Amino acid sequence: MLPLVEWLYHTSISVAIRESSWVFPIIETTHVLGLSLSVGVLFVSDLRLVGLALRRRPASELWGQLKPWMVAGFIVMFSSGALLFWSQPIKAYQSVFFRAKLAMLLLAALNAAVYHTTIFRRINEWDDAPVPPTQARLTGWISLALWAGVIAAGRTMAYTL
Amino acid sequence: MSRLLPLFEWCDNTRVSVAIRDSRVLFPVIETVHLFALTILLGTTIVVSLRLMGVTLRRQPLAELAAELAPWMDGSIVVMLASGALLFLSEALKCYGSSAFRVKMLLLLGALVFHVTVFRRVSRADESKVGPAWRKAAGALGLALWFGVGLAGRGIAFLE
Numbered sequence: 471m472l473p474l475v476e477w478l479y480h481t482s483i484s485v486a487i488r489e490s491s492w493v494f495p496i497i498e499t500t501h502v503l504g505l506s507l508s509v510g511v512l513f514v515s516d517l518r519l520v521g522l523a524l525r526r527r528p529a530s531e532l533w534g535q536l537k538p539w540m541v542a543g544f545i546v547m548f549s550s551g552a553l554l555f556w557s558q559p560i561k562a563y564q565s566v567f568f569r570a571k572l573a574m575l576l577l578a579a580l581n582a583a584v585y586h587t588t589i590f591r592r593i594n595e596w597d598d599a600p601v602p603p604t605q606a607r608l609t610g611w612i613s614l615a616l617w618a619g620v621i622a623a624g625r626t627m628a629y630t631l
Numbered sequence: 632m633s634r635l636l637p638l639f640e641w642c643d644n645t646r647v648s649v650a651i652r653d654s655r656v657l658f659p660v661i662e663t664v665h666l667f668a669l670t671i672l673l674g675t676t677i678v679v680s681l682r683l684m685g686v687t688l689r690r691q692p693l694a695e696l697a698a699e700l701a702p703w704m705d706g707s708i709v710v711m712l713a714s715g716a717l718l719f720l721s722e723a724l725k726c727y728g729s730s731a732f733r734v735k736m737l738l739l740l741g742a743l744v745f746h747v748t749v750f751r752r753v754s755r756a757d758e759s760k761v762g763p764a765w766r767k768a769a770g771a772l773g774l775a776l777w778f779g780v781g782l783a784g785r786g787i788a789f790l791e
Contacts, residue, residue, distance in 0.1 A: 495789040503673070503781050505666070510674020514700065523699045527691050535688045536678070618667060625663045 475559040487557035494557060501550040507543030509617045511536050519610030521601030528597040529606075561631045571623035578616040585609040635727070642723035651721035661717050668710035669781060675700045675707070676777050679754055683770030685763060693766075697754035708746070731786030738783055742776035 478484055487493050517523040518532050555562050562568045589596075589605045596603050602610075642648065651657045679697050681687045688696060719726055726732040753761055753769040 495785070499782065499785040499789075502666070502669075502785060503778060505670045506673030506677055506778075506781075510670045510672075511677055513671055513674045514678050517703070523703070524691075524696065526695065531690060532688070539677070539681070539687065621666055621670065622663050625666055626659055629659045 471563065472560075475563040478556060478559040481556075483553075484556050484559065487553060494554075497550050497553050497557075501547065501554060504543055504546040504550060505621065507539060508547045509543075509621065511540045511543060512613070512617065515540070516610040516613050519602055520607045520614070525600035529599075529602060530593050530597050558631055562627070565627055565630060567623045567627040567630060571620055571627065574616050574619045574623065578613060578620065581609060581612045581616065639723045639727040642720055645720055647717065648720040648723065651717060658718070658721060661714050665711060665714040665718060668707040668714065671703055672707035672711060673777060673781065675704045676773060679704070680770035680774045683754055683766045683773075685767065693758055694755045697751075701751075704746075708743075726787065729787050729790070731783050731790045735780055735783035735787065738776060738779040742773075742780050745773060745776055 487497070514523070515533055515536050518525070518529050524532060555568075585606070589603065589609070596606065601607070651661070678688070679700055682689075682691065682693055682696055749769055750773045753766060758766075
């Protein structure tokens, strides 16, 4: 992988972001404030899933209504994150916090995929339950823990690069 | 502003300030807590504000949604203020010279006053008693104020 990240480091976009004094701060600010629309809105959805809030309305309604906003938020996060990586690919590649962040992102995706292919398919059976079944609650708690870890690893990366 | 300088100097020299500056891990840890609370505060603000503006969750009763998310909003505001105060103590003199910090404090004051007065009242009121235009305005202003606070906060780190 190292030759690939070295090549990325020397591409003109990577150099341009590194050398500009305002492009990096703008992308970084977008990435930080984009947390609210992606993980922040997902947090509200996870609160319903673990049975801690908004229990009086169907879980599917909250999910369906918030989904487009979360998708928009994650598009902002992944594109701004890709640009940040692009500007410092070698340091990021060598950072243990970056690797931990990627691993937790993959686990979060896996957690969501398992949920959507199993218990979410039977949401009709528990949609109105104030407290969803164990597997759904577990998905919510794992999601909350992993995203907290992603944020912590991302923040720590910024201090160690 | 210069009359405030002794106060900022005092803040910069408390035992807490020195302890945070002397530690390699304390500042990043406090900053991470600050960021967790930001995610929760802005996330819940987005959901309630969008509902106020009528663009999502229209079938959820507004007052119920606002009341259920209120403890998370208020709790995250408390965590943000506490962690923010610690971050400030550790670099009070840097903040004194930062125009982004001054803008952030003004916006924060505006956001807090707005939150405990207009936002709380409009979002918990009977929907038939507040016109949709007022709800839209309250939602948009709440979003603008809190995102302004966040933006100015990033400015402290990046701007002169």
